[in-house]
Amino acid sequence: MVPINRNILLVDDEPNTLSGYKRLLSSYFRVHTATSGTGGLQLLEKEGPFAALVVDYAMPGMNGVEFVINARRRAPRTTRIMLSGRGDLDIAIEALNRGSIFAYLKKPVSVEELLYTVIKAVEQYHDQRNDFSGLEDDQLSGLSHLYAGLHYSDLKDTSGAITCFREAQGCFRAQGDQTNLLRTNNYLAGEIIETGQLEDDSLYAEELGEIVTEVSAILKAERSLLSPEDQQRYPFLASMTGDGGTGPPAGGQSVSALAGAAEIERFAVQLLGNFYITKGQKQLDEHFWKRPKAKLLFLYLATHRHKKIERDLILESFWPEMTVKQAANNFSSCLYTLRQVLAREIVYFDKGFCWLNKGAFVFDVDQFEAMAGIGSNRMQEGREIEAISDLEEAVSCYTGSYLEEYSYLDWIMVERKRLQRIYLKTLIDLAELLTRQGQYAQAAEVLEKAPVDENYDDAMLYKLIKYYIKAGKTGRAQVRYNYYRDLLIDELGIEPDPKIEQLLK
Structure with a gap:
């Protein structure tokens, strides 16, 4: 079999752009670079044959179209790719018609798109020479499948993406390319999860488990394969291993700085x-x-x-009926x-x-607890006016029971009851402070906010009726007594203390 020609020529008048492309492609190809069309043509003759060339359109002197026309004459079998930042249809048509280019890419081009296009260009070069049918090199074939999978993923074609990633997975295993195998496993796991069928499809669950096992084994043998940058780009790998340095960085350094990411949005x-x-x-x-x-x-x-929170505690709370492996x-x-x-x-x-x-x-909960605590402390210090303001703000923060649409989860109920007790104490303290200011009607209105539940007692109702009477609102006191009496009987099955009714007489 004829060996694969890995020679690639890059032509661009921007040295930084050339350097970036060379870093990307050098892991897989022998890359030659030129900063002008003339220099590129000289390399074609001296260093050829090249399997593929990549040229930028906008260059001084000889532009990209002129270069590919000349390159086609000198090396007709070399596959030609043109880049352009202008996205001009006329340029693309001219390059296709006169330079017979293989692909036209609009800059900025993604890493995945460029590498995938170059791989397919190399395949095209060998196909037209009848060297082989398709790529026989496991690494290049794996990359071809990997980037095809990413293309399907962009199109939201989960099935197509999974098929390609599985092919890439097999190629990289055969080649022993652990780095690209990790990357492929990251994408494959993501697509499997995207199906939303993990809990219904045992085959998907089993495949995901195999990925977890493989990733863990690779990283256990060679942790350096997963750099901090890789952890940022491939979060599934870090999350699956249960390690990978995904906790907060030491020394007070921000997570964003460590990962090279933008500032965290709140x-x-x-x-x-x-x-x-x-x-x-x-x-x-x-x-x-x-x-x-x-x-x-x-x-x-x-x-x-x-x-x-320990992971095992989460597993027990969320998936108590599953095996540890399934839950994990x-x-x-x-x-x-x-x-x-x-x-x-x-x-x-x-x-x-x-x-x-x-x-x-x-979190609104933190704001509520903070203001309730500040108000309580100021009340004890005798700073009553400030305490009233703080407690009123705390009451305004409490917009309802904790996660009130979730009524079936124990861990939510525990937190809900804890916060209800704080809220009830806040109402009582605020009402007490208002009565010290002679504001009995306002104090009664505060106590009206108290939910009738297991924390509600006769003392609360006694104060409510007393405050209305003190405010000269006896009729209102009677109406509220009747309402709360019926509510206590219906909700809690208890009768109010007879002393409360005596207040009304």
């Missing part, structure tokens, strides 16, 4: 009442989360936002999805623990 999260999350001025809808379990995982981490796979896929929709530097997973970067969020 999300406003409402957990009191109905849950919603906003970024900037935009409220994010249900489609934002992609998977219901990813949303639920966020709520779990938000509920326990002040500490790190589901957790990994949920974590991967959550990192996709929020950002990897916002959701940490390190050494078996998972937690949120609290600096990326503003």
Whole structure:
């Protein structure tokens, strides 16, 4: 079999652009560069034959079209690719007609698109020479399938992407190319998760488990294959291994700085009442989360936002009926999805623990608890006017029971009851302070906000009726007594203390 010709010629008058392209392609090809059309033609004659050439259109002296016309005469079998930042249809037509180019790419061109196009150009070069039918080199064939998979992924063709990534996976395994095998596993796992069929399709779940095992084995043998940059670009790899340095960096360095990412955007999260999350001025809808379990995982981490949570505890809470392996796979896929929709530097997973970067969020619950605590402290210090203002703000923050649309999860109920107790104490303290200012009607209105639940007692109702009477609103006191008496009987099955009714007489 004829050996593969890996000679590639790059022609561009921008040295920095040439350097970037050369770094990308040198891992797979022997790359020659020229900064002018004349220099490129000289290399064609001295260093050829070349399997493919890549030339920029906008060059002084000899432009890209003129270059490919001359290159075609000197090396007719070399496959020709043209780049242009202008996106001009006339340029593309001229290059196709006069230079017989293989591909026309508009700059800026992505790494994936350029490498994929060059690989296909090399394949075209050998096909027209009848050297072989298709690429026989496992590495180049793997790259061809890998970037074809990315193309299908961009088109939202999950089935096509999975097929290509599986082919690439086999090629890289045969070649022993662990780095590209890791990358392929990252993309393949992502597409499997995108199907949304993990919990229904045992074959997908099994395949994902095999990916986890393979990734873990590769990284255990050679951790250096997954650099910090790779962890940022391929978050699935880090999330699947349960390691990979995905926790916060040491020395006070920001996560964004470590990953080379942009500054973390802050999300406003409402957990009191109905849950919603906003970024900037935009409220994010249900489609934002992609998977219901990813949303639920966020709520779990938000509920326990002040500490790190063991993965095993999450597995027991979310998938108690599954085997450890199945539950771990589901957790990994949920974590991967959550990192996709929020950002990897916002959701940490390190050494078996998972937690949120609290600096990326503003929680209404934290605001409520902070103001309630400040108001309570100032009340004890005798700073009553300031305390009233603080407690009123705390009450305004409490827009409803904690995640009130979720009534079936134990970990939500525990937090809900804790916050309800704080809210009730806040109402009582605020009402007491208002009565000290002689504002009995306002104090009664504050107590009206108290929910009738297991925390509600006769003392609360007694104060409410007493304050209305003190405010001279006896009729209102009677109406509210009748209402709360019926509510207590219906909701809690208890009768009010007879002493309360005596207040009305």
